[in-house]
Amino acid sequence: MNLADRVGRVRASKTLAVTAQAAALKALGKAVINFGAGEPDYDTPDNIKSAAIEAIQQGFTKYTAAGGTPDLKKAIQEKLRRDNGLTYGLEQIIVSAGAKYSIYSLFQILLNAGDEVLIPAPYWVSYPDMVLLADGVPVIVPTSAENNFELTIDDLQKNITPRTKVLVLNSPSNPTGSVYAPEKLRAIAEFLEDRDIFIISDEIYEYFLYGGAKFYSIAQFSDKIRAKTIVVNGVSKSYSMTGWRIGYAAGPAYIVRAMETLQSQSVSNPASIAQAAAVEAIRGDQSSVGRMVCAFQSRRDYIVGAFQKIAGIQCPCPQGAFYVFPAVSALYGKTYKGQKIAGSLELAGALLSEKLVAVVPGIAFGDDNYIRLSYACSTECVEDGLSRIADFVRDLV
């Protein structure tokens, strides 16, 4: 018997596939260096864990309101005002099982069959598939390293059609690490203000900024743009809480209400215990975030410097997130011990099998000229991994 057509349209996440392959080799006792992971290597801070333990002990272990507890919504409301200067009512905020589910449910409630979603490439792997799951059409808009991987007004003009319903923005970006300059965001905001296009602003890497980069949400630029923007964020990356599954969205009340209905008829509330922990993450001591970002900045500096010494690889210096996205296409066509490196998939495959270094092929993010390395792994790992990559490139013929 046949499965639904929509299942056939989507593929499993390629980043998770690399992580699984690397884990399988590790289980065989191999010394794998994993640059594939999309999560910080730090443990969840103790104050957050204690809040969860306390929630369990106090019996906070039952269903909550489907869209999240009032307490957590208040903490998120305060955070958006404090960090972003954005004022939302509690009815404009929804908590979900990860930012990923917020984005998934947004496409479910915004898209009719055939509606188009503009996705600047390189993009986070899940956006196109989520759009397909909502019967929408992902419209991939390539951006370039020369433009800091930022979307331009020209790109918008060329790709907007009468079916365009949503634009997805992700700054700081996974996978490129680029951070939109405020004047670029403002230009996009002004261009879209009077058009019937929603903006999903994925701000999950908000705090991961280096070298003086500043974060802006597109929702900040005017009331008009705020009325069509849904801000998505969460605790996964900022507080090393990927496994706790707490994300959130803030935007117009009619949108949030529809998301709550969808959530109440699908997954119901995010875990009560994780919600209690997220309150502490957002309201409590923030010093762990600063320490982590500081460590990431020195790893970034090391990794960018090391790539500069490898001929054939061009590594832009990212201003945010915890990824580097080097251009490797100058290596294509060469061979390693008889294996031809035709593209990013072959390069990632050979690095893993020959040097036990896991990276994600750029093709997973919509650009085959690159690979992505996460530097959310220890400094020793970063150093060892980069020297293995240098050895590998040296032996290419």
Ligand SMILES: *Cc1c(COP(=O)(O)O)cnc(C)c1O
């Ligand atoms: C990790 C990530 C998410 C999802 O985070 P969760 O809250 O763990 O679901 C969303 N967007 C981007 C760009 C990410 O890298």
